[in-house]
Amino acid sequence: MKTGIYPGTFDPITNGHLDVIRRACHIFDHVVVAIADNQSKAPLFSIDERIELAEENIAKLEKVSVRPFDGLIVDLAEELEAVALIRGLRAVSDFEYEFQMAQMNRHLDDKIETIFLMPNEEYFFTSSHLVKQVFRYTDREMSLIPANVHAALSKKFGHTR
Numbered sequence: 001m002k003t004g005i006y007p008g009t010f011d012p013i014t015n016g017h018l019d020v021i022r023r024a025c026h027i028f029d030h031v032v033v034a035i036a037d038n039q040s041k042a043p044l045f046s047i048d049e050r051i052e053l054a055e056e057n058i059a060k061l062e063k064v065s066v067r068p069f070d071g072l073i074v075d076l077a078e079e080l081e082a083v084a085l086i087r088g089l090r091a092v093s094d095f096e097y098e099f100q101m102a103q104m105n106r107h108l109d110d111k112i113e114t115i116f117l118m119p120n121e122e123y124f125f126t127s128s129h130l131v132k133q134v135f136r137y138t139d140r141e142m143s144l145i146p147a148n149v150h151a152a153l154s155k156k157f158g159h160t161r
Contacts, residue, residue, distance in 0.1 A: 016123030
């Protein structure tokens with residue numbers, strides 16, 4: 001069974017993330033959405049909240065599971081016997097950072113590959129960071145996030161939209 005790991009902070013998960021997950025399901029037998037407990041990014045949602053939001057959105061995808069991780073993603077890949085890391089590329093600006101990460105991961109464990117997947121063009125500009133910024137002022141981000149994420153953001157920001 002070929003397992004791919006899609007690591008990230010997912011603060012919160014967006015429709016762009018979900019699009020990449022669905023695309024990965026066409027390539028791998030099992031996709032693990034690995035949610036980083038990365039406190040240096042000062043996430044809005046706790047690790048448990050991010051896991052719950054992701055699990056609610058992947059519930060119908062039989063090939064996908066969600067789990068937290070802390071530490072090096074290559075160590076998790078070895079533990080899960082994954083064959084690849086899945087990374088989303090939205091724009092050329094993502095490439096340099098992602099390329100450096102892929103090279104470092106290859107340096108740490110040359111058995112793990114990195115696969116870059118592009119989301120549907122309607123999500124090229126979407127990021128969790130931008131969604132949170134826009135949400136502070138408007139609900140026009142509705143097409144970019146799942147309904148449960150909209151509800152969770154409303155609760156966090158005290159909005160009644």
